[in-house]
Amino acid sequence: MAAAVARLRSAGERVTPARYAVLHVLDAAGLADEHLTAEQIGTRVADVEPSVHRATVYRTLTSLAETGVLSHVHLGGSATVYHLADPEPEHHHEHGHAHVQCHVCGRVLDVAPDVFDGVAARLRDDLGFVLDTGHAALLGTCRDCRTP
Amino acid sequence: MAAAVARLRSAGERVTPARYAVLHVLDAAGLADEHLTAEQIGTRVADVEPSVHRATVYRTLTSLAETGVLSHVHLGGSATVYHLADPEPEHHHEHGHAHVQCHVCGRVLDVAPDVFDGVAARLRDDLGFVLDTGHAALLGTCRDCRTP
DNA sequence: ATCGTTGCAAAGCATTTGCATGCCT
DNA sequence: AGGCATGCAAATGCTTTGCAACGAT
Numbered sequence A, B: 001m002a003a004a005v006a007r008l009r010s011a012g013e014r015v016t017p018a019r020y021a022v023l024h025v026l027d028a029a030g031l032a033d034e035h036l037t038a039e040q041i042g043t044r045v046a047d048v049e050p051s052v053h054r055a056t057v058y059r060t061l062t063s064l065a066e067t068g069v070l071s072h073v074h075l076g077g078s079a080t081v082y083h084l085a086d087p088e089p090e091h092h093h094e095h096g097h098a099h100v101q102c103h104v105c106g107r108v109l110d111v112a113p114d115v116f117d118g119v120a121a122r123l124r125d126d127l128g129f130v131l132d133t134g135h136a137a138l139l140g141t142c143r144d145c146r147t148p
Numbered sequence C: 001a002t003c004g005t006t007g008c009a010a011a012g013c014a015t016t017t018g019c020a021t022g023c024c025t
Numbered sequence D: 001a002g003g004c005a006t007g008c009a010a011a012t013g014c015t016t017t018g019c020a021a022c023g024a025t
Helices: A002-010 A018-033 A038-048 A053-068 A113-129 B001-010 B017-033 B038-048 B054-067 B113-127
Strands: A070-077 A079-086 A097-101 A106-111 A139-143 B070-075 B078-084 B100-103 B108-111 B138-141
Touching: A002 A018, A002 A053, A018 A038, A018 A053, A018 A079, A018 B108, A038 A053, A038 B100, A053 A070, A053 B054, A097 A113, A106 A113, A106 B113, A113 B108, B001 B017, B017 B038, B017 B054, B017 B078, B038 B054, B038 B078, B054 B070, B100 B113, B108 B113
Parallel strands: A097 A139, B100 B138
Antiparallel strands: A070 A079, A097 A106, B070 B078, B100 B108
16 A cells, blocks of 8 residues: 555655545455445545545545556446555556446455456457456345345 | 237236337337437437336336346446347246447447356356346447557 | 645436326226 | 326435635645
8 A cells, every 4th residue: 555655656646635545445445355435435534534525535536546556346236336456467458356246235246357368358359349357347146145 | 029018918017108119219229239228218219209208217117127028237337228138048047148338439239148158157156156147237448449 | 836636515417206197907 | 996107396326527725746
């Protein structure tokens, strides 16, 4: 996360209390494998920096994503979630891990990046479509929500 | 599409001008492989039945989806799109086709249902997660939007 | 001192809902 | 006739934006 701050500075982006707090919140959430919505981030940021406005959280998330220190995942029918960007594995173009969401409990699960390799190859060959694996989540039902 | 109307009746659902018009619009769109948002459907319905209100279009889409005559696809960051349900191949689990969306031009492309079979198997085995292939679209860049 | 960032409030888009009326069955 | 479906308007949830004040470098 110190790396994230350094990355911001070297990109010519300013480091403000709001931005620092957002990074701090996302760092803590990442340790628990949580995926937070902008609203949730705003709430947690308020615990540390009560003066930070919701709109600022949104703008912060947008610019931090453009700088590449965090990523967002579009979920089907619910609010977008954010997490710190995965450390980039050298010369691999495809970004971080993939995600699936349970449409019963709403939980977001991480999926190893290589799970979608076959699909990505086939979409490229059949349709000329270059898949951005981590940018949106597929839906389904998680283990806990399948009635036991 | 006559089949869709019959299916509605046998499910005890009423067939109203609004519902008929929505089915008609989706049928025509399907022939052109179009995926329409609720708003687009509303506009086209208005050409035939000008008195139909937007809210009715939404309610109609919801109930027709519950009856199973149409499906919706959640897109990352843009409005949900609808299409007539695929004819069901007998006793298979809900296997409609899958979709991907280009985040440059917004176009939605159909993907053969079996493309995700490998992913679905691995998610089930590794995470106990049952994938609903057709319910959300992945994002990427289509052939036309890769700089020519 | 500069120019990016923020707070505020208000608008925006997609979608939903309460209520009284209307029409399919 | 009876009850679901509709029209209308207002509310919701998520996110963006115009503008003036503020503060990081």
